[in-house]
Amino acid sequence: MMHRRVVVTGIGALTPIGNDRETFWNNALAGVSGAAKITRFDATLFKTQFACELKDFDVTKHLDRADLKRTDLYTQYALVASDEAIKDAGFDLKTMDPFDVGVIWGSAQGGMDTYEQQVTEFAQGNGQPRYSPFFVPKFLVNMAAGLISLRNGYMGINYTAVSACATGNTAIMDAFNYIRWGKANIIITGGSEAPISAASIGGFTAMKAMSNLNDEPGAASRPFDVNRDGFVMGEGAGALVLEEYEHALARGAKIYAEVVGAAMTADAYHMTSTHPEGLGAAQAMKLALKEAGLSIADVDYLNTHATSTPVGDLSEIKAVTNLVGDEKIKLKISATKSMTGHLLGAAGAIEAILCLLAIRDKVIPPTINTTALDPAIPENITIVTGSSLPLQVDVAMSNTFGFGGHNATIVFKAV
Incomplete structure (x- = not known):
């Protein structure tokens, strides 16, 4: 089988050390730590009381009230990062067949934050079943992929890859394969996660997988160090626009690099x-x-x-x-x-x-x-x-x- 070449023409990032691509990159080069005391919920009684949360991020500057009402944080992160990547890639859907553009997104936990909130409210409400009509679509792990498609009018292949912490690469690999097999010309891919919640932090802490260096959160993640004691939870999203090489050349696209193996x-x-x-x-x-x-x-x-x-x-x-x-x-x-x-x-x-x-x-x-x-x-x-x-x-x-x-x-x- 002859395989087409695949390149990256757009990037978007929303991370604990930068809310856009270039800020993220500059802070990574500067060695900035995103770890700090958890503000999302009261973690005082938890063994691990810190995480890498997003900083100074106002989602209302990116999404309207209707979007916010019907989406979990992980989907909101996906929409913000994918918006940046799509803008960076600069392709015009008006000149393309919408069925040639797909979305293959990834998330390990999906809308865990929504699920936790709704079940907690049910338990605190004396068993009254007052669930939001958006409860199910908000926590579904495929919803970020669906709403990126809906937001932009992309009608090609669309689904979510899930392989726990390997998910981001799995999604990229799938996008790479579908383009080189001729199933699409452009695919928006990447992953998003919003796991800084009581249930998620508590669950991973119970597994003894997380660092307990509460007095020095900025120094807690120490890969390969002899004193390492576990990981630090982070949140955010990363988005890539993968595109068939000749298609990118024909429209004069900026190319970051080629995906050559997965x-x-x-x-x-x-x-x-x-x-x-x-x-x-x-x-x-x-x-x-x-x-x-x-x-x-x-x-x-x-x-x-x-x-x-x-x-x-x-x-x-x-x-x-x-x-x-x-x-x-x-x-x-x-x-x-x-x-x-x-x-x-x-x-x-x-x-x-x-x-x-x-x-x-x-x-x-x-x-x-x-x-x-x-x-x-x-x-x-x-x-x-x-x-x-x-x-x-x-x-x-x-x-x-x-x-x-x-x-x-x-x-x-x-x-």
């Missing part, structure tokens, strides 16, 4: 823990690179999944070592969840954006807070800590892994 595997090991030897993760990287016609020696930058959990970080390092072996290669690694926190189903989307902008600007963002690298990390694995690193980035790769054993890797290449 793959998924399953660990088949544990409900929530990654494979201790990183076997599934290593295979996902191998397959994505094989599809791209590249090897690990060709990769300049790897944005790791690295959430700052004791087991997960080393599992990913073992997966990388599986590909690298004992050779000293040019690959540079950073873990940007140290700044943004872990956006669950949106993590892959914002981390893909960082890969694309690293290619554009020839610099990679740092891993912050990591001051004492775990001694189990091999000496030939270079992790960029402290500050950003100027680097010619021609090939960038992004890893995401999710509960259930999902592994997803995306490879981008400069055009």
